[in-house]
Amino acid sequence: MDELNEIEKEFDSQLLEIKDEKKLEDVRIAFLGKKGKITNSMSKIREIAVEKRKEFGQKINLIKSKIENSLSSLKEKLENEIIQRKIANEKPIDITLPVKSSTGSLHPRTTLQKEIEDVFVSMGFSIEDGYEVETEFNNFDAVNVPKSHPARDMQDTFWLDNGQLLKTQTSAAQNRILRKYNGTLKAIFPGRCFRNEALDHSHENTFFQIEGMLVDHNVSVANLIYFMKKMLSEVFKTDINIRLRPGFFPFVEPGFEMDATCTFCKGKGCPTCKNSGWLELCPCGMIHPNVFRLAGLDPNVYSGFAFGLGFDRLVMLKTGLDDIRYLNSGNLKVLSQFGVKA
Numbered sequence: 358m359d360e361l362n363e364i365e366k367e368f369d370s371q372l373l374e375i376k377d378e379k380k381l382e383d384v385r386i387a388f389l390g391k392k393g394k395i396t397n398s399m400s401k402i403r404e405i406a407v408e409k410r411k412e413f414g415q416k417i418n419l420i421k422s423k424i425e426n427s428l429s430s431l432k433e434k435l436e437n438e439i440i441q442r443k444i445a446n447e448k449p450i451d452i453t454l455p456v457k458s459s460t461g462s463l464h465p466r467t468t469l470q471k472e473i474e475d476v477f478v479s480m481g482f483s484i485e486d487g488y489e490v491e492t493e494f495n496n497f498d499a500v501n502v503p504k505s506h507p508a509r510d511m512q513d514t515f516w517l518d519n520g521q522l523l524k525t526q527t528s529a530a531q532n533r534i535l536r537k538y539n540g541t542l543k544a545i546f547p548g549r550c551f552r553n554e555a556l557d558h559s560h561e562n563t564f565f566q567i568e569g570m571l572v573d574h575n576v577s578v579a580n581l582i583y584f585m586k587k588m589l590s591e592v593f594k595t596d597i598n599i600r601l602r603p604g605f606f607p608f609v610e611p612g613f614e615m616d617a618t619c620t621f622c623k624g625k626g627c628p629t630c631k632n633s634g635w636l637e638l639c640p641c642g643m644i645h646p647n648v649f650r651l652a653g654l655d656p657n658v659y660s661g662f663a664f665g666l667g668f669d670r671l672v673m674l675k676t677g678l679d680d681i682r683y684l685n686s687g688n689l690k691v692l693s694q695f696g697v698k699a
């Protein structure tokens with residue numbers, strides 16, 4: 358019994374010395390741990406004379422629960438003190454104050470995409486979506502690209518292990534959209550494209566196109582020219598000159614390359630336009646009969662045009678950036694100059 362009284366006294370004096378959680382844990386281990394004083398005394402109970410065993414058991418249990426309770430309420434008190442200290446040190450926050458730092462801005466690509474979408478929507482077009490992972494059928498076969506076409510090679514296309522691919526052109530959505538409308542339609546579909554390219558100031562491996570299609574009866578090249586001129590003039594807020602050159606794309610017949618006056622040199626010639634005064638901007642043409650057939654439409658009934666605007670190059674024209682690589686760089690010093698507050 359004396360031994361137990363000794364333990365209790367020792368605990369009482371150590372309890373007064375506990376000022377933090379570390380010390381509290383040390384004391385707990387010293388008394389209640391595997392090799393602690395209480396555990397140790399409990400294991401000796403068999404050595405106590407039988408007539409005194411009950412009294413010893415009751416006493417040690419009493420001391421044990423006293424130690425457990427004291428330590429647990431002290432722990433709670435210490436934790437509470439820590440929280441109170443933190444609160445006292447915290448600077449009060451007024452959540453109603455206006456933010457001081459910059460809230461960020463929209464990427465110049467996003468700003469221009471919204472502008473272009475607005476122009477087309479005002480002309481009765483709807484905005485459609487495409488996938489980034491596509492089937493070989495949608496990206497190539499459905500738009501009349503022959504099996505032997507070099508664009509299907511590993512050098513140009515990022516193929517996935519499952520036989521699908523990262524779409525190389527927004528034209529990959531043509532078949533799905535033609536089927537969806539199953540007749541007349543006016544739609545644009547912006548999207549991210551991927552090509553395994555050597556990078557330079559006008560080539561990225563990840564870039565954007567805005568594709569457009571208009572399908573109706575008796576659509577002509579004149580309609581195509583009208584819509585493209587209108588869109589560019591709205592975007593640049595001035596009359597933009599365009600020219601069409603013959604261009605070959607398996608999904609259009611006839612096919613064209615549409616160039617716009619170089620906005621850097623106003624047509625005089627500079628390194629960006631390779632001194633030609635023109636920037637190649639937008640391949641386009643009249644939708645090929647095979648593309649209609651592959652979408653279940655009769656090319657004798659329907660005609661239409663399609664275009665695939667190189668969107669990053671348009672952003673460069675609009676912002677004056679002379680290197681496409683800035684657009685994916687995340688360089689805030691460059692991009693924030695053209696940003697619009699979100």
Ligand code: FA5
Pocket residue numbers: 525526527528552554559560561562564565566568606608609637638639640641642663664665666667668669670681
């Ligand atoms: C096409 O991708 C056709 N699908 C476009 C089309 C649609 C033609 C509908 C006819 C009818 P092309 O490979 O030329 O065509 O790419 C179109 C535009 O995307 C280019 O003029 C260029 O502005 C842009 N572009 C192509 N490759 C890159 C690249 N690596 N980096 C940045 N822009 C690119």
